Amino acid sequence: MPGLAKVVAGRWDSPFMTRLKYFVDLAPGDIDALRALIESESKVDKRHDLVVDGYEYNKLCFVKDGFAARYKLLRNGKRQIVNVLVPGDIVGLPGSFVDRATFSVIALTDMRLELCSLDAFVAASYRRPKFALAMSWLAVQEAMTYAERVVDIGRRTPLERVAHFLLEIHARLSLVGRATPTGFDLPISQEVMSDVLGLSVPHVNRMLAKLKGEGMIAIADRRVEFTDAKALQLLAHFQPAKLSRIPAPIQDKHELSA
Amino acid sequence: MPGLAKVVAGRWDSPFMTRLKYFVDLAPGDIDALRALIESESKVDKRHDLVVDGYEYNKLCFVKDGFAARYKLLRNGKRQIVNVLVPGDIVGLPGSFVDRATFSVIALTDMRLELCSLDAFVAASYRRPKFALAMSWLAVQEAMTYAERVVDIGRRTPLERVAHFLLEIHARLSLVGRATPTGFDLPISQEVMSDVLGLSVPHVNRMLAKLKGEGMIAIADRRVEFTDAKALQLLAHFQPAKLSRIPAPIQDKHELSA
DNA sequence: CGAAATTTTGATCACGTTCAACTTCAGTGG
């Protein structure tokens, strides 16, 4: 709703598609097939659940717009968010691959989604193995995101954690064209951040204040600007991982598209 | 070397294969093709590196025997282990899917490995899409393991963490037949455990002592026995996630094997 | 405008780290 991203979109501007193109060659036929998998679009309002812990869920559900959080609620009332979903991410990864989802997903903002059933995707994968390979790559990326968060929470100081988180979100938003080189909109509360980083709300607040005080970031109106990206990266020890490309099948060269 | 596991193996007893069978139907032809992908076997001694952070690595490398740890070393000297690899796990997941590995892997015990190049696997996947789908499922499982660890470290108490870790390893070893219903061999030091759980060594020691004191576990000679599995599961809030099966392609029914 | 959510600040305190010493045990050579 806020007039932030003026995405000069093509007819079918899907952040998911944008993400795919970084590591897989998609022939026109592939793109059409992928498009055909999208059953429908839907909107979900802020604060509404997308997936509930313990229920079956079998949609892939690509995020077209908005933010969401994948989390687990513990019986002591505490909540841990394992990942913040941004445009291009898949809601049902990993939830749709198990009998009963073990994590819930909640919308942090109003969202636009593209629905796709996992069964349909798998069926398509048998005809186009490339799709299944792409799913492997996506799942690997998901795993790496989590692994990095484990390091964050386990062994980095609270200040480093906050810095690392901001850099990670920025990198992921950049991939789908939702960030400028030095800043991005971050429409999430500090409470959410604290549940991502395993800290208390007051402490997140203090760490953010410290980053501001040291001139590394500026926050205004839920927009983050890196005022000293170099220092921030040094502090957070941030090293973005780049997925390798999926090798093409060894066959007729002339079949490959430009 | 310690004469603990007398694996009465078949001709080709691969824990990796065992794991696959839980979620994918493998026809005899599939099994042969998979077998053909194994280039060679190799051994790695305890304390030796399998993957080094920052280097290219393009093998999948299935663990046949032994334990390893995937970790990251921070510049302050701290180490965070993001996952303990057990038989049936894949060393190169996710390391081989990125330009340069962002995590290192070290052998915690002497190991036996089955080598398989990622390129060969991908090539095979184009002919047998089922392989690529299986890889997706495996990567998803890896992601879920990490997600659970994030919850562990972020919001569970140290006592719960230790309990949860023991239950998780037990569940994973059970899947590949390396555990009894109530116990398993855990040939890793408390220092390793502390780096998995984001705790200090003395504190891990205290928590283990507490679990023993409350009669939930018994440890002797690097073997863990659950003396009160019920209480342990309650404490850790352990809920094992079960992968769904990969749907078969929609075609001639008679092609399916028993 | 009123109500609710969020951000900010402060004071206190418990938990888990840190550091150190000591024990235990396996392996090794005198």
Add this chain to the structure above:
DNA sequence: CCACTGAAGTTGAACGTGATCAAAATTTCG
């Protein structure tokens, strides 16, 4: 057989960080 060595496990004391609780300030939204 027993000292020597190094790795791993155990215990204790002191300290500091970040949680907790509480309250105020600020913003958002119905």
